Amino acid sequence: MDDGVSALVEMTGISKSYGGVHACRDIDLTVRAGEVHALLGENGAGKSTLMKVLSGDVTDHTGEIRVAGVPRRFGAPVDAQRAGIAMIHQELDLVPELSVAENIFLGREPRTRLRTVDRRAMITMTRGLLDRCGVRLDPRRPVGALRTGEQQLVTIAKALSLDAQVLIMDEPTSALSPVEVEQMFTVITELRRAGAGIVYISHRMDEIGRIADRATVLRNGAVVEEFDARELTAERAAEAMVGRPVQAMFRTRAVEPGEEILRVRDLALTPRRARSGRREPDGISLTVRRGEIVGVGGLLGSGRTELLETLFGAGPPGTVRGEILLRGRPVRPRGPRQALALGLAFVPEDRRIAGLAIDHSVLANTVLSIVERIATAGIVPRARETSAARRIVADLKVKVGSIGDAVGTLSGGNQQKVVFGRMLLTEPLLLLLDEPTRGVDVGAKAEIYALLGRAAEQGIGVLLASSEPAELVGVCDRVVVLSGGRSVRELDTSHAGEAELLAASMGEGSTAIAVDTGGAG
Amino acid sequence: MTRTVPHRGSGGRVVAALFRFQSLFGLVAVFVVAVVFSPRHDGALLFLDGDNLFNVVRAVSEIGIMAVGMTFVILVGGIDLSVGAVLGLAAVGSAVLMVDSDFGVFAAVAVVLLIGLGFGFLQGLASAVFGIQAFIVTLAGMQIARGLARIWSGGQGVAIAYGDGPGEAPLAFSLLGERTFNGLVPIPALIFAVVAVVAIVFLRTSAFSRHMYAIGGNEQAARLSGVPVTRVKVAVFCICGFLAALAGIVHAGQLNQGSPNDGFGYELDAIAAVVIGGTSLMGGRGSVTGTVAGALLLGVLNNFLGLHGVDPNIQLLVKGLVIVVAAGLQRLRPAG
Amino acid sequence: MTRTVPHRGSGGRVVAALFRFQSLFGLVAVFVVAVVFSPRHDGALLFLDGDNLFNVVRAVSEIGIMAVGMTFVILVGGIDLSVGAVLGLAAVGSAVLMVDSDFGVFAAVAVVLLIGLGFGFLQGLASAVFGIQAFIVTLAGMQIARGLARIWSGGQGVAIAYGDGPGEAPLAFSLLGERTFNGLVPIPALIFAVVAVVAIVFLRTSAFSRHMYAIGGNEQAARLSGVPVTRVKVAVFCICGFLAALAGIVHAGQLNQGSPNDGFGYELDAIAAVVIGGTSLMGGRGSVTGTVAGALLLGVLNNFLGLHGVDPNIQLLVKGLVIVVAAGLQRLRPAG
Amino acid sequence: ACGTTSENSGQNPQPGAAGGDACAGPDGTYTIGMSQANVAEPYRERMDDDIRTAAAKVPQFTVEFADAQQDNAKQVADVENFLTKQIDLLIISPNEATPLTSVVAKAYNKGIPVIVLDRKVDGDAYTTWIGADNVEIGRTAGKYVAEQLLPNGGKVGELRGLAGSTPAKERGDGFREGIRGTNIDIVTSSDGDWLREKGQAQADAMFTANPDIEVVYAHNDPMAEGAYLAAKAAGKEKSLKFIGIDGLPIPSGGLKAVEQGRLSATLIYPTAGNEAVETAKQLLIDCEEVPREQTLTTELITIDNAATVYDEANS
Ligand SMILES: Nc1ncnc2c1ncn2[C@@H]1O[C@H](COP(=O)(O)OP(=O)(O)OP(=O)(O)O)[C@@H](O)[C@H]1O
């Protein structure tokens, strides 16, 4: 191990359990200067927990942490930050009401001589940081008004501002599309060159081979393998994580699409009150047929989310123009409830904010959409409720002790499956999925894809928005590319590949997004 | 494949089972103290005297009935400060309708319950549809209900005399002041019990209650899951207004009078009962069982302090401390 | 590389600028109504009479001072129901210390302010450290403060007589009932103004205030960013208790008496002022400017209704409706 | 703890003065401001009503009412509003004495005649005070208990008014004077906060803890009624005697309760509403001097005179 490169951080014998759950068992991990160390593992393998231990968020662990050779015991995140360890959290931990600059410097505000906050310095410094990440954002905008992807960029800038020796990035790219990912890689390369050590957690296997130097794989809270990441293939990594070979990720089945379920023609929405940061549909046409999986591609802010929300009636109130035909009949969902009744189902992008009641049981979260349907005279028979939940939990292979456990104690991927399961229980005609595999591990991804395949076979139509080109190309039959709220291209994935998709996304007709190829600024 | 089965030892299981009844801890503790330190008379524990126990329940029945409705509102993340004033309005309404307008008992009760429901409905609209914070809507509602009660009653308590003549209320209404089962169980206590049982069963079994919890847990998620959020919220305020009006009817029946100042400050007692019972003011977590325990705790405490003739100022201190400690007990729940 | 520039038309910019002052809308509206419909006397608008306007400010100064502290607590997502009772305790304290214990003005004021701060501190501890919901902690705190005030005062209002003898308070204290600047500006109004300005500047410029907003907006994020969450929360309760005690001193000085029942129900007025001023009860959003506007709105409204001799019962209705509408105005803000 | 303020003593008040320029005789029209401490107490609402009724018979008078909601500070603001409006005469029933003293003096020193009802203010910057003597009322109640109800002595339970309020103290003290030297014991005292329901709940506990009580002395009629209800629930309403205070001539008042046999007695606490309007008339229309103090007498009401007094009051 000791190849002359100094270890910035050595963690030895780290264990941590939640109640009876052993999230980390006796883990050793070193982070060296100038390396990108990938931390891999299934959902719930203990990656985030291990890093929370390192960043001083989780404190009731056993084992030892040495920073630059000195044993440390952190009592709070500040302690770790003072020791030069910064972390970008998986769940975006920003304060929506504060501005970008205030968020970045929260807890470490630059002061004037009068001990007041030096706002001007803060804004200038923020500009610098954002430039480094290649984002043009007004530092004074409240973070709550930013898109998920933009927020992720802000957390990255925030972590950079700490000038940390060790930077932990817990799924920093889950909401980013390829362009921003590239930009972030540039930043990482810079940091590495400056001698920082980086722990990189991601479920996007293609990223690992590109950026990481070493990789450690966790399973069941314990280290199972270490690799030299540069010679790591996605298959190899997946196998190490899951413990057995993972079958072909993407389906190969040739589709036999049936009748048309959804036809959208020139859909446009003028919201009653404009909300900044949103890109409402402004001329979208597409069709989905039975058994078909149609992708929705585009860059950050191209209006994918907004399209799905509008179809589901979950967008802002306003005037809808154009046509939405569901099985040939014009419809205009006024709200999620009506949309569900029409046979639509929607899995939102941000499960924590829009998907789950975190403190409530898996049971309560799963059956929420069908309690009325299975009730007689308003009374829900407990047996039917639990059997429905058990069935879907088994079908989706949700890893959970008992369906009575709080959904917040599940790993991210399993939480995602719960939201998914809730929608499948409604037996929809058409599934609207917004980034359904965000933060989901390879194994679970494969399961979800298989599930989508099965749903399609049963004649359900799927409309799937995703930022991952590989996913769109691999899973979908066709991909509709959005730009600036319009549908600009439609690709047949049996002919077109990722490169074409990317080209189409960045291509013509974009007003919101100006692609600046000349580096930052 | 990773298995993340939470392994709980059997000890953990016992503890967990115990903590399911956590909202009763405070009540049990206060009850035990009240028994052990009960004043005696001829060697008998006065506190455990049957009459006394029923008095306790009777005394909390109004707060209890309101607190059940309050639980519903708080479960969806709201709050209702108007219940005390609605109680006053309902008490006045019952009296005026029967005495001045010669309504029969059922007609008067029905109209008053509808008024409570309607008042809750309007508040629900303002809060759920127009998105004004429930605290402020119902703070205003409190003033409005009080004003209406004062105007309706002419500012004075309206006495309820019983009989068949004009200006007299039907004798049936006076039942609310009586006791049943051999003169043991006060009717208000019975009504409280019925309301509580219905609410508990309703919360356990109904689809509607699943919606309530979901809204309190994550409103946006509930909406996207097809929960009719606005409708549920409005309905919950209706229920709360309805129960406050019911409490007002009970109040008028017990006191043979409806006064516009009745129920002043009751909202805080009702909220205290709910919170002591372990319902979170953030919504999404709690139960009516807890609320009933909370209300009884307050009642036992009042009774105990009263039996001992504790100085009223000291009573305030003791009550304050007990409320904090009881609410603190709710925090003991093991995580997960 | 990506640019996501939000394009706002210049019209949008004007609207946005306008809405920055949204918390003043209600005040302006009520003010205009008060002027236009002012009763006249010899042709002069009575409402605009200088004395009258200062009376308005004087009348809201206590609520206003408390509401500033309340804004802080609410910004971090808490609430403080004890302020009214703490005002009473402080009023009693000032009177007793000066009259019975022969304290000087400064000693008495200092002790009373410390008591308020300490009371806030304990409540902050209970809520921030032990995690008991602020609503219930301060509900209990309200009872405890009221009980302490009763005990300390012997249950009766303690009159403050001025003079140098024993049992007399130093004349300096009576300044609180006076007016300055040619007998125009009441001292309490001045104190309110100073408190408000200090708070506004503090909120705009201090790092502490960023931490407050952060805790109210996303406590978890604040904690992860190294914000000393517990310390900030406790501090905020201290400030609120301190300001409630200050309001109590002003109260005693204005009325020449400290009575244990002083400040009864003031907490609701203070909260109403905060909410009308656009501060969210969920925390993380709001301003002292808004709170001041909210307090003045309530004052103008009271004054206007009083000047017109509106029936007190109708006043209740009108005030309730205006509060709802004013709170509703806050919702007009364009999102984002 | 009843101090006085000295700040208005330099203002040269004229006790009993007619208010000089205030009197414009029968041809003037007058706005009277009535500042009420609160209307939550039936007694005070009745006071307002009496003033309203009496003033309606004087065509020159318009009365505006303000309700201070038991808040001294609000009452100060109410009076200030009246001053802004330049009323011709102020009637005030103060929430408490000291806090209202200076604003009342301010009005008085502006030449506005001030009629103080029920509770006094400190100093002498007012035109006249009309009210009853709570200590005297308590004493009468005590004597009645000693002479009529328990001539051989016995045990009494007391239901007190709101802690900290002056009448609660005075009615309690007076009663103790009235029973001094007899064999009567006040075995228990609880706070009923003037409220019927509070009286009922306190009495529940009182009867449980002290089964040998024979008489309940309540500081007002509603609490006495509450105690009666508690006794009835315990089946003791026949063996116990209840006395209250106020004797309001309204359907929910004490006179009816005595007439209907629930209370053994009540003591009239006169509202002084009629007298206030009468005094206003003397001051504004007749330009007469009025006495500085008008103490109204109480009357013991038993079943013998309840109906008559009720009818007289409402005639
Ligand atoms: N707050 C918590 N309470 C209880 N259990 C928890 C908590 N946080 C995590 N766990 C459990 O600890 C285990 C490890 O979780 P962790 O979040 O570290 O996984 P992860 O590897 O980061 O997964 P993912 O890839 O889904 O983010 C899981 O079984 C999870 O259920």
Ligand SMILES: Nc1ncnc2c1ncn2[C@@H]1O[C@H](COP(=O)(O)OP(=O)(O)OP(=O)(O)O)[C@@H](O)[C@H]1O
């Ligand atoms: N100002 C805003 N107010 C409310 N919601 C917003 C706002 N800005 C963004 N959002 C929400 O954030 C999400 C869009 O952010 P995200 O960065 O995920 O965009 P995207 O999915 O990459 O792009 P798109 O889906 O628009 O193609 C949506 O759920 C959108 O509704």
Ligand SMILES: [Mg+2]
């Ligand atoms: Mg994780």
Ligand SMILES: [Mg+2]
């Ligand atoms: Mg999106």
